[in-house]
Amino acid sequence: MSAPQQPGYGQPGFNAPVQGKSRMVAGLLNLLLGWLAAGDFYLGHMKIGAMRVGALILSWVIMFIGGAMESAVVAGLGYLFALAVGFFGFACAIMTFMGKWIYEKDANGVPTV
Template structure:
């Protein structure tokens, strides 16, 4: 006779929602919220620092460099959008959370 087990003892680990992570990246990607949700704190901090740098540089009048900074900030927004799309698709780093559990 085997010993009784607690309910859910051998239950598979349920991953975090890819949809929630994708929506967080889509609407709050510059703040790294989707990365923090999945446990990637380092990527989230990188996104915050880069976004803040573009905001601060955007307020400075740097002549011709302002045009380059504006183009770079547009490129950064495309990168953030790509992160959101890849989250929905389960690609890149968002296939699993920081603990290695697959996103669902």
């Protein structure tokens, strides 16, 4: 004889479909605060966000060193690198709005909406 079964008391929302994070919010964060990788951090892509912030800090360091050395070439390289970081932030905003690359899902694999 088997043990009596308890009646099923379903947990509310337990099997409900997971609502993904907003692609529009992530795109606007990348567009307005792309230099800080805000959209990446919002979607949970911490490694990519940290690399983008690290590249920004590196460009600032290069600009500071160029200014301290009074070298227009080194400072110019820093400005060029900072411009490239900013352009990548803009490109990430476009990819976010289109739902391409890593921005079609968040870090947990849930599709963005």
